[in-house]
Amino acid sequence: MKKKSAYLAVSIIATILACKTTNKQLVGNAQYVNPFIGASTNVGDAGVYHGLGKTFPGATTPYGMVQVSPNTITGGDNGSGYSDEHRSIEGFAFTQMSGVGWFGDLGNFLVMPTTGPLKTNSGTLADPDAGYRSRYDKKSEQATAGYYAVQLSDYKVKTEATAAPHSGMLKFTFPANQQSRIQIDLARRVGGTATEQYVKVVNENAIEGWMKCTPEGGGWGNGDGKADYVVYFYAEFSKPLKNFGVWSADIPDGAVRKREEVTSAAYQQIIAKANILKQVKEKQGKHLGFYTEFATTANEEVLLKAGISFVSLAGAKNNLQTEITDWDFNAVKQKATDLWNKSLAKINIEGGTDEQRTVFYTSLYHTQIDPRVFEDVDGNYMGGDQKSHQSKDFTKRTIFSGWDVFRSQMPLQTIINPELVGDMVNSLVTLADEKDKDYLERWEFLNAYSGCMIGNPAVSVIADAYAKNIRNFDVEKAYQLSVNSVEKFGNGEKGYVTDGFGISHTLEYAYFDWCVSQMAKSLGKTADADKYLKKSKAYYNIFDKEKGWFRPRDKNGNWEAWPAEGRLKQWYGSIESNAYQQGWFVPQDVDGMVALMGGKAKVIADLTTFFEKAPQDLMWNDYYNHANEPVHHVPFLFNRVGAPWLTQKWTREICKRAYKNSVEGLVGNEDVGQMSAWYVLAASGIHPIAPGDTRYEITSPLFSKVTLNADKASAFTIEANHNSDKNIYIQSATLNGKAYNKCWIDHKDVIKGGVLKLEMGPQPNQSWGVN
Structure with a gap:
């Protein structure tokens, strides 16, 4: 960690701890949450283009639709809109994404308190004075579960934020000033701009309107993600609207309005010269903002609250008036804290250090941001057909980071939140109908079939849910969509993929074929089960026995040239990885993979090298690269090759080295809960290798006691007697009082409740769990 970053981390932690000791609302597990963990997009500190955690520090509720959070930047690959090293804030938005790359999206309804002359553009990090953004006092910054606060230095305004599931609230404490103001940039969007906006003053305390966000305005994938949504809002001000107005920039017809263009100096000059339309009560345009001015006395509090809807103006208003x-402000904040305490009570831990408890509950917090609610309080939601629908048997959810979350995040939810898994499956299945698609989307964002990343991850989630008896969805339709997906995106007649990512594609498609075969077998579809089980062996087709590893083929079946770096070469047949990292992905048939690789002893030696050559900080590297998802199952492979003590060793190492209670506490993108879910499961002592199977690998828990589903009668407890930093190895185990010598446990044993007791020691017991 760099000295500057270390200093800031210490400063932030001190602030959080001080807040905890003075805020009596922080009881229960919410007291351990530090939303600043991972709140950096800094490429320099990460040492790679992916940046760090990319989380946001603002206020939200469990799986809430609204996130009221500070934004420090528009443009670049800054998915959360915030990075800790930035020293000015351009506003507080009511929607955010968590932990994503691909330039991000949302960041809508950007509210900023200001004083003095009105400025209509945000300014830049390099020149905050050129716009309405403000420097801020870093030491004043506070964040807890459901609350954020900061002192804006340039305007001398303290800003506090809290949230409800569909609405949010901001409290501004102004100085004495004859020209104080709340202004709202309606065009602002993290990865570009809203292409059209509308605002209307509906009475002396309220406005309503909408922001239309299309691919032409950049956003998700800078437009390639096909995001096409409308954010509706209904906002009320505690101080009457008397001196108000709209600003409207004259955006030339045909202007390109994507990420780089809207952050260019030329475009910003257009916004800076926007027409200021005083006392205008209604306006529609390409780049609008709204402001209300008033005089304030010293320390006068002015509040704004707003409801958000993706369906209608009426929905936004109803959301606000139902929830706030x-x-x-304090009552809303307390309710948010209560919601977090209830949600975080799904897992209780005992033992560990203060840092470990903070990292654990912040990780659990990050797993409970998405997939977020995407329906109004009345159950109405915007469908993929751009029509309003009413949810009946499920809650409509969105933001399915498929390629990431099928590995740890969704399996975690099958244990502690099975209803959410059913919601997500229903949301994906009904979305296919609404968009008239015959396959499942791999990375869904606000109804968009974005096509981001590879594989068929929704197939894994469906197969895993079905195997674990989560079946509150149209099983036949889900199964058929799964079949259609693997047929549309698969290894084809050749049995392998020949494009530039042939290793990644072929291996991942083979696993998803296996997922279909598992579900087909359970459904009695014998022919399909046999067909897709055979297809799941496609990994054989790209294994070069001469090189002893996986290798891409061209369209004629010839091996692609072997690079000088060998399997360490980044992007050689592999997406965001190298062949060494991607090649371990045969979760559906570990025994077959091991046989190809030369047997257990050779695999153990190779895996050991894989971990030992990784850097101490586990930042982006060519060996065990925890910063990216393809390797997340690899530490647990030791269980499958007769060396479970090495799974125990390396998961403890990863928990210690890749997760910290600091801004730079995540070695890679949070990826919508996946990075944190890995920690929650591994630190608890279990993790799957192949979702779709009900087997969890047992590893060394961080804590003396972990209780899963602690809020239910069917709680499952993992006790680790004599656990410590040195006693990391399992010596023996009992399950519900009976001797247990397996290094894995079935989902049904976890979900029905019970007690797994582990005796821990400082040296491996190489006879436990090897059968």
């Missing part, structure tokens, strides 16, 4: 009925 008055101006009691």
